[in-house]
Amino acid sequence: MWFALKMMLRLLRLCGRTRQDLILENLVLRHQLTVLERPGRRPALRDADRRLWSLIAHEWHGWRDHVHIVQPATVVRWHRTAWRRYWRWRSRGGRPGRPRIDAEARAALTQIVQENPRWGVQRIVGELRALGFRVSATTVRRYRAGIRRPPSASWRAFLRLHVSEIWAADFFTVQTLPFRTFYVFVVIRHDRRRLMHWNVTRHPTQAWVWQQIREATPWGVQPRFLIRDRDRCYGGDFVRRAAAPGITTVLSPVRAPQAGAIAERVIGTLRRECLDHVRVRSERHLRHVLRDYVAYDNATRPHQSLGDEPPDGPRHPHRPSRPVRLRSRPILGGLHHEYAWEAA
DSSP states (O other), X not given: OHHHHHHHHHHHTTSOHHHHHHHHHHHHHHHHHHHHTSSSSSOOOOHHHHHHHHHHHHHOTTGGGGOOSSOHHXXXXXXXXXHHHHHHHHTOOSOSSSOOOOHHHHHHHHHHHHHOTTOOHHHHHHHHHHTTOOOOHHHHXXXXXXXXXXXXXXXXXXXXXXXXXXXXXXXXXXXXXXXXXEEEEEEEETTTTEEEEEEEESSOOHXXXXXXXXXXXXXXXXXXXEEEOOOGGGOTTHHHHHHTXXXXXXXXXXXXXXXXXXXXXXXXXXXXXXXXXXXXXXXXHHHHHHHHHHHHHHHXXXXXXXXXXXXXXXXXXXXXXXXXXXXXXXXXTTTEEEEEEEEO
């Protein structure tokens, strides 16, 4: 149909200019009248209407004086869009660039990269060629960028060797019923997820924070590395004062809570399992709640990251052979319980 219409418009060029303009003017006016008679508050234009006007604009120079339902610039835009789509269709082809390597070569490349994260591109190319895969360094570099690699063995070894020497310090806030804000300072040991020290204040100062560090690290009990954020409560000379007893301060990056993931996890657990279920009335009440829960968390509560052991060590489970009964002791008024066997 579009081919026949296009041929008709070209045949009109053979007629006199006045007769051609009259026929085209009649055509476009009738078409616009048809569009305006469609139901709806605004003219409902369809793709066929846009293609028709694009064709008329290409074949008839006087079309601008006879378009009324849209602006001439709109018709020009339709025409350009149609030509872009046409040439995009004409230029379509296969996937650009080099052909993808087969699945077997990709699997071998992935395995080599994951098992040898320190290998360079040329080393991987050589290993693949020894296996019979002909790939270029550019191909290896492109696929290597999208392969998730595990941490290097040296970093895992460092964490394994020094995890017992890493502690973390952090603040979190608690709102009371009288709308007062209290700051809770916690010090956490990484290897056992143990809450080594905590305290509460309404006004954390540099002197107060340093006093908490001193109480958390008595003689002979101190970390080698202390991870903390950049809160100004620590003070400008905190690094120097911490270095005196041999503590290296590690500052977490800005807006990177994952750098202190263990501290964030412990604080999140403390909120979800304790503070979110308690309406704190005062500082005294907050201290009572934290004291009971921290004692339960360190001594009794199983931690999945520790193989379901509490931070203070395994509880040596056993069930006596003689008649016994299960005894439960409520924690925080029954919010949690700890269990043990007792004689019947």
